[in-house]
Amino acid sequence: MKRKVIPFKIPKSNKEFVRFQVDAAKYFYDKLHQHPEWQLTLIKKGKGHLMVGDYLGRFEPGDMFLFSANMPHVFRSDPEFFDLTSDKFSLGFSLYFDFQVLGKSLLEVEEFSGLLQWKQHTKGCFRVVGETKSKILDSLNDIGEKEGLKRILLALQILNYLQKREDMLLLNKLIPYKDYSETEGKRMGRVMSYILSESRQNISLQEVADIGNLSKEAFCRFFKERTGKTFTEFLTQVRIHQSCQLLQDSDLSVSQIAFQCGFQNLSYFNRAFKKVQGETPKEYRSKLL
Known part of the structure; x- marks a missing residue:
């Protein structure tokens, strides 16, 4: 029986090869989801x-990411963006490519052979950098105003830029061999939402297992299979990324940041930070300064 993906539909017609979408809101769509379209996203604000596969990292203005088809992912905005009294705002530009619309026959045209080969061998989430990113930035500013053949030609030009592999940094090492079922997707979405929103508190394994409606043993297997990490490893990584942001944006001391991010022990925070970042918190902050 065919497995259902996590329910998420790109608003488009059934025959649209490329769609340009502007996401403007307090925070980005915060549910773990996947879709058959390829997605290219530029973070403006x-x-x-x-979070995608086994990768957990930060996104900031100017970042550009490419997701191949059916890659479960979520952009989880920082807590302050969910505060309705704040002036925080999120803005993103996305292109969605629906290769299924082109049909098998068109992709088999000789001129499309390079694109087809790239599509077949490219899987995962990539950070787009360098010259490729610069060229795409110019195209993104124009494609929203293009229609018909002009939009398709510009979209194909962007796809051609993306084939420059040295400017495509693969972020996730764990590539899912099957789609999430709808039940799995909803469960993982609830768990991730809870961890990312409550990470600064003392979260127990039993709590997240209850969120997933699983026993602790079943939850550990479920979580490790889908993230490549144990719950403790993932939670620690979330907290370290949050501490990096505070080390960069605040004047709080290292010990204050450690406790604010959910670490109960300063020496453990220092060890965990060095393991994840390859340097101590003080070295990280000094480098920024």
């Missing part, structure tokens, strides 16, 4: 965590 907003900060937070990007």
Whole structure:
């Protein structure tokens, strides 16, 4: 029986190869989801965590990401963006490519052979950098105003830029071999939302297992299979990324940041930080300064 993906539909017609979408709101769509369209996203405003497969990292203004088809992902904005009294705002530009619309016959045209080969061998989430990013930035500013053949030609030009592999940094090492079922997707979405929103508190394994409606043993297997990490490893990584942001944006001391991010022990925070970042919190802050 065919498995259902996490329910998320790109608002478009059934015969649209490329869609340009502007996401403007307090915070980005915060549910773990996947869709058959390829997605290219530029972060214009907003900060937070990007979670895709076994990758957990920060996103900030100016970042550009490419997701191949059916890659479960979520842009989780930082807590302050959910505060309705704040002036924080998020803005993103996205292109969605629906290769299924082109049909098998068109993709088999000789001129499309390079694109087809790239599509077949490219899987995962990538950070787009360098010259490729610069060229795409110019195209993104124009594509929203293009229609018909002009939009398709510009979209194909962007896809051609993305084939420059040295400017495509693969972020996730764990590539899902199957789609999430709808139940799995909803469960993982609830768990991730809870961890990312409550990470500064003392979260127990039993709490997140209850959120997933699983026993602790079943939850540990479920979580490790889908993230490549144990719950403790993932939670620690979330807290370290949050501490990096505070080390960069605040004048709080290292010990204050450690406790604010959920670490109960300063020496453990220092060890965990060095393990994840390859340097101590003080070295990280000094480098920024």
